[in-house]
Every structure is written in structure tokens, then in C-alpha cells.
Amino acid sequence: DQQVKQNxxxxxxxxxxxxxxxxxxxxxxxxxxLWYKKYPAEGPTFLISISSIKDKNEDGRFTVFLxxxxxxxxxxxxxxxxxxSAVYFCAASEGGFKTIFGAxxxxxxxx
Amino acid sequence: xxxxxxxPSNKVTEKGKYVExxxxxxxxxxxxxxxxxxxxxxxxFLIYFQGTGAADDSGLPNDRFFAVRPExxxxxxxxxxxxxxxSAVYLCASSPxxRDTQYFGPGTRLTVL
Numbered sequence: 001d002q003q004v005k006q007n008x009x010x011x012x013x014x015x016x017x018x019x020x021x022x023x024x025x026x027x028x029x030x031x032x033x034l035w036y037k038k039y040p041a042e043g044p045t046f047l048i049s050i051s052s053i054k055d056k057n058e059d060g061r062f063t064v065f066l067x068x069x070x071x072x073x074x075x076x077x078x079x080x081x082x083x084x085s086a087v088y089f090c091a092a093s094e095g096g097f098k099t100i101f102g103a104x105x106x107x108x109x110x111x
Numbered sequence: 112x113x114x115x116x117x118x119p120s121n122k123v124t125e126k127g128k129y130v131e132x133x134x135x136x137x138x139x140x141x142x143x144x145x146x147x148x149x150x151x152x153x154x155x156f157l158i159y160f161q162g163t164g165a166a167d168d169s170g171l172p173n174d175r176f177f178a179v180r181p182e183x184x185x186x187x188x189x190x191x192x193x194x195x196x197x198s199a200v201y202l203c204a205s206s207p208x209x210r211d212t213q214y215f216g217p218g219t220r221l222t223v224l
Binding site (some may be wrong): 006034046082 | 115142144145150151153154155156159161166167169170179202204212213214215216218
């Protein structure tokens with residue numbers, strides 16, 4: 001059973017527009033959520049995180065929104081840049097350190 | 112500074128053989144994680160170390176998999192009697208303490224023929 005789901009395998013966006021990546025989770029005990037970005041042949045790199053006590057966290061062009069009642073989080077990138085083209089993973093952990101990742105969404109930002 | 116390094120970058124082995132995969136975490140990081148990533152999937156948690164001890168090994172798929180971190184720094188993931196289904200990219204990550212951003216290495220691509 002997938003506790004963290006990213007239902008869109010890919011997303012294509014025009015440069016300068018907003019990219020919205022979505023993630024759903026099933027475990028209501030998750031209390032910490034993260035987004036990672038991955039380029040080919042590299043390990044994932046941390047992008048942004050949010051604690052379950054918050055509903056929004058912003059860092060530059062990246063904002064993560066958390067809707068606990070819907071068990072849903074999203075990553076907004078605005079404005080999108082061609083260098084943002086990568087695979088984005090949503091991840092969650094429950095009270096400890098074991099982190100569960102989604103399957104990823106491949107973002108294409110077209111120039 | 113140096114990031115997380117993993118060796119070898121690629122490993123090809125035959126079914127039934129034993130393999131060891133090495134992870135050098137960022138200096139001073141007390142927490143170390145191992146993940147396995149299959150094609151089209153996200154990283155799958157295997158084991159987490161805090162210092163020298165395995166704090167959570169619930170992700171190890173079976174007793175053919177074992178990991179050690181004897182001095183609280185370098186870690187080795189050991190796979191006995193490899194099977195074709197073990198083929199994947201094995202990722203290592205470290206963090207300053209447990210509940211922090213994880214810094215990933217580039218991974219070891221294991222292919223079992």
C-alpha cells in the first residue's frame with residue numbers, strides 16, 4: 001500500500017508560469033512533510049519542508065501548502081524556470097525518522 | 112565541503128553472489144539512511160542509523176540484507192545471495208541529527224544478472 005501518492009507522473013509548464021505539484025497521503029500520523037528534487041544520475045536534493053502544525057511554508061520561488069483534513073500537500077513553483085525541470089518527490093515521516101517517498105512527478109519547464 | 116559519497120557507482124553481479132555497498136556520510140552527521148530506488152519509483156526506506164546503532168531497520172526486505180556502521184561514520188550495506196529483483200539504485204543519505212534535512216549521495220546502481 002502506498003502511503004504517499006503522487007498521481008501525476010509528469011507535468012509540463014511554460015517558463016514563467018506557475019508549476020503545481022500535488023501529493024496525497026493516507027497516514028494521518030505523518031507529522032513532517034518534505035519535497036525533494038532529483039536530476040538524472042544524482043541523488044535527491046532537499047527543497048522545502050513543512051511541519052504538520054503549519055499549513056504553509058515559503059522559500060523564495062517555492063511554497064508548500066498542507067491541507068491536513070484532505071491529507072493533501074502541494075508544491076508551488078513560481079515563476080517556473082527551465083532549470084526547474086527535474087523529478088520532484090514528496091516525502092513524509094511519522095514522529096521519527098523513517099521517511100516514506102512518493103513515486104515522483106517529472107516536471108518539464110519549456111522555454 | 113564534501114558531500115555524501117557512495118562506492119562503487121555501479122556494480123554488476125551474478126545471481127547468488129554477495130555484494131557490499133559503501134556509504135561515506137558528511138563528516139559530523141550522526142544520522143545515516145539507506146534507501147532503494149527501483150525504476151519509476153521513489154526511494155524506498157531500508158534502514159536508519161543514529162550513531163552506530165540501527166534505530167529502525169523495518170524497511171529491510173528480508174534477512175539477506177544487512178547493514179553496519181561500526182564507528183558511527185562509514186556504513187556498509189551487505190546483500191547475500193543476490194536475486195535479480197535486488198537490481199536497483201541504492202541510495203545513502205545523512206543528516207546532522209535524525210530529524211533534519213537528509214543529504215543524499217549519488218547512489219550505487221546494482222545489477223544482478
